[in-house]
Amino acid sequence: MRLDPAICSSARLARDRRFDGRFFTAVKTTGIFCRPICPARPPLERNVTYYGTAAEAANAGCRPCLRCRPDSAPGSPAWGLVSTTVQRALNLMRSEREAESVESLAARLGVSSRYLRRLFAEHLGVSPLAVWQAERALFAFRLLRDTSLPIADIAFEAGFNSLRRFNGVFKQIYHRTPSEVRRERAAGEGSGSRGARTRIYLDYRPPLDWPQLLAFLGARTLAGVERVDGDVYQRSFALDQFRGVLRVVNQAERNRLVVEVEGEGGGAALYQVNQRLRRLFDLDADTEAISAVLLQDPLLAKQLTLSPGVRLPGAWDPFEYALRAILGQQISVAAATTIAGRLVARYGESFVDSAGNEQWLFPTAQRLEGADFTGLGLTRTRAQTLREFVAATLDGRVNFAEPELDEWCRQVTALPGIGDWTAHYIAMRGLSMPDAFPASDLGILQALGSGGEKAKPKQALVRAENWRPWRAYAALLLWQSLKSGDRQ
Structure with missing residues (x-):
């Protein structure tokens, strides 16, 4: 990854949070x-080397600072601009709890393992395995310091099924054992364990328009599943065998979200909770790069001055959001949310x-396989579209595993009752595709x-x-x- 040493030098000397x-x-x-x-005294320029990611630095044999804690750094926005x-x-x-072999990962992407390794070396400077190990070790360090x-x-x-392997990878990166880190853990922030509340922290680069995010999500909360209460977002979830509830609040003075997770059951959930929430709240967005492009349009520039730090509200689960988008075709947000609530009450599980x-x-x-969706307030055509979408998800015709935008639209518009609007809206929020x-x-x-007349779709595409x-x-x-919207 290409870095400008002059810019990096100025940024670190100024301790610029951006x-x-x-x-x-x-x-x-x-x-x-x-x-x-990092609050430590900055080293001389001749004594430093710059890396684009924590994984790259760790792979070069460097160990993470225990003072500024690279494990808590926001995700690199540059990774969003690498090869698709x-x-x-x-x-x-x-998205997976455990490590996947390069061969298996390449097969899912439709490329050879040799080509995938070459792409990682070219764009990130490290192998897929090195990225996985570094990210998981950094996440483990966070749990060692912030929880009990x-x-x-x-x-x-x-994501480690072997304690021996975990200890080996962790020591390789941190040059100390997990037990040594635990003994050094600062008191005061850690709390919780399985079956009780566990607190994790999600750092972000400011600015973050938290009130705007909550206002958008709050108008679309699903009764019994989600709620926005003041400045707190809450939802229920199930990952593997773990069922629980999470609550999120913004700690603006420290540029981080505080997440409390509680629940019980088998399986591990925290790493996936971390990743899903980062996408839900778009915490790794490169707001400067986004603003640099959108500020060139006068209409968007005006709105950006009112809402700096714009984030794209994502979805907890792509399938869940896809169904909600289909329900929301050609009706209001309130009506779509009401129907989605009926769907949960009839086919969902409670605890x-x-x-x-x-x-x-x-x-x-899987739970919706064979459902007829009658009595929810849907037309027969819309109910049939839902049945087709569920069937296509189960048989693989619809694949949520990070397809490209054009491929995603081709997949879903091939199904009856789903048009371009729905395909792009699911891609936008359900899959967090920025374009x-x-x-x-x-x-x-x-x-x-203008002049009281709506623009035409072709005009919108040209301007866009x-x-x-x-x-x-x-x-x-x-x-x-x-001033008010009427779309899902």
Whole structure:
């Protein structure tokens, strides 16, 4: 990854938070690598080497700083601009609890393992295995310092089924054992264990428009599954055999979200919770790069001044969101949310949380197999579309495993009752594709119109060419520019 030493030098000397996670500084004399915001006395320029990612620095033999904690740095936005195949591979690796062989990963992506290794070396400077090990070790370090979970549980949460292998990888990267890190853990922030509350932290680069994010999500919360209460986001979830509830609040003064997870059951959940929430709240967005493109359009520039730090609200689960998008075709947000609530009440599962409250889980594709969807307030055509979509998900015709935008649209529009708007809207929010753009959306056409006349979809597409590769963010800003929206 190409880094400008002059920019990196200025950023680290200024401890500029806008560059947190964009690069890491390794000190040649100590072998330690730090975030740009590290409070330690900055080393001389001749003694430093810059790396684009923590994985690259760790793979070079450097060990993470225990003061600024690279494990807590926001994800590198540069990884969103690498080869599409590499980005898809990274997302697949992060969506699985356990490590996957390069051969298996390459097969899922439709390329050879040799080609995939070459792409990783070219774009990231490290192998897929090195990326996996570094990211999981960094996550484990975070759990060692921020929670009271037993070390064996932490190894499992981080994706290691062997405690010996976990200890070996961890020591290779941190030059100390997990037990030594646990003994050094700072008191005061850690709490919780399996069956109780566990607190984790999600750092981000400012600015983050948290009120705008909650307002958007709050208007679409699903009764029994999600809720927004003041400045707190809450939802129920199930991962593997773990069922629980998570609550998220913004700690703006420290540029991080505080997440409390509680529940019980087998399996590990925290790493996947971490990854899903980062996508749900778009915490790794490169807001400067996005703004640099969108500020060139006067209409979007006006909205960006009102909402700096724009983030693209994602989805907890792509399948869940796809069904909700199909339900929301040609009806209001409120109506779509009401129907989705009926679907959960009929086909979802309920459980009681630790406080004695009933919680609901959105039904999986397996649970919806054979469902007829009658009595939910749907037309027969819409119910048939849902049945076709569920069947296509189960038989593999619809693949959520990070397809490219054009391929995704081809897959879903091949199904009856699903058009371009739905395909792009699912891609935009369900799959967090930054260049998705539902050009026929009524709100977008109203925002782009003039003299009381709506714009045409072709006109919207032509204008949106100037917004690539951030058309999804432009769509969000256009919706925000309207005093009220009526789209899902």
